[in-house]
Amino acid sequence: MASLDGQIQHLLASPPALLQRERYAKLTAGMGLEVRLDAGGGKGKGVFATKGFGGGALLFREPPLAFMQHTANRPQAWVCARCFCFIGSVEQQVARLIMTVREGAESGSEDASASSSSDSGSGGGGGGHSMHREAAAALREEQLEGLAAGALKLPHTEAVPLPTPARCPGGCLEEWYCSDSCAEAAWQLYHQLLCVGPEEDDQQDESGSSSNPGKAPAAAAAETGETQQEERRRQLALREFLEHADETNDVFRLAANAVAQVLVAAQQQLGSQQQHRNGSGSGDGSSGSSSGGEPGRDACWQALLAGWQPFAAGHKGLWWECTAAPPEAAADMRQLAEDSLELLVAALPPHLPRRFPALLSLPIWGSIIGMFELNNLGVFVASPLQRWLHHLDALPAGEQAAAFQAAGPFVDALPDELPGCEGNAFYALHSCFNHSCDPNAEAFKRDEDEDGGAVILALRDIQAGEEVTLSYIDEEAPLEERRQQLADYGFRCACDKCQAEELAEALQLE
């Protein structure tokens, strides 16, 4: 079996061509698309059409492999942590949004409306007044509490039903879900390792009973063979990791999501191997020292390879080397990554770094972050409040007047631009698309796309055999600006548009 360095090099290398072809053939089956491992022009792999698509056609929809909502967006948009669809009720979403407007006004900071045109001209740095801030300040605390608790109803909100929030099985308040099945799926996929547990007040009271309505922390601890005290120490360490990510670069959260998925899958793989050997057992591999004893290094390495598989073919580069950052900044980035990895390792059950040291090494952590910086897609899901307001606008005059009479004080307190859910995600197929400054496809959410899936549409007719490209940047920007932005992705674009503009530039200089 390979040394630690050998394992790291193996994880960084592209998987064998045959394996990649098999994987991409499965991923694109029936789509009219194929992934070619060499797209030409030194671009690496790329996606090609195998049939014609008309302009505007849907090329595909794809769920994310790893995902996270931006921390700053959490108070404004209450969404399922797994599929990003909005949850709760219109009333609860209204209450949360108005609270962020009020908090923004009190602290003089930018609020949810900071990007709206009405604010940008009036406030000067976010401290100024606007109509909706005044309307938000005029509402009584009890009114907002009533909305949040479901005691106060707004008119016609039944037109926009949202799923009832389901709690995290570990009892944390960080993640909420649109259903128990999403909650359980997230737990099984990654959250069992990233759950910070209940708030202090929600911990066991003196009588020993827990007010946590979900899976008791003790049950979660039992799955990993940890004592409750060890689990609590780990949860506090996790909070430190998350705070560090929020203060520095929240892509660390996305990277932790991927690492947790790999670790959970590797543990499961170990569990099935053990079950196979024992002929019985739970098979989830979650026990640190199960009946079969500590698994051997080779078994751990094979299990890690299996867990790593979904991310193995992602385009990787060390985060601090793959952007165009100057050397001093690159050294700072490397240090930040090292700090965040240290915090993450401290937050994991100790048997995991022991079993899977290569995954938790700096080169792999740096490459996962680099992979996300080079490949991720900004997730956006429109606010359901938009649909509610459109519904009110479309009511017959009499009903509309009555509705606005009742809802008016709340509607006036909403920002002009309703913030949607915003985050970052990594997708298996989307991450294979190369860039062009004259792309023939785009990632675009239609009205019906109400979750965190990537949706790729044709921008114009695409012929069979043509490479399908997206723009990673604002393709309308001038050539020099585009070059600078693409330097952060580590390449210089040679698309027809760039070549034509470069030629025009050269002719002008003559």
Ligand SMILES: C[S@@+](CC[C@H](N)C(=O)[O-])C[C@H]1O[C@@H](n2cnc3c(N)ncnc32)[C@H](O)[C@@H]1O
């Ligand atoms: C999202 S990945 C695209 C898939 C990638 N080609 C692969 O082999 O996995 C982004 C990376 O692909 C390469 N790339 C994308 N578009 C390119 C282009 N127009 N010219 C050269 N390289 C490109 C760059 O290395 C970039 O960082």
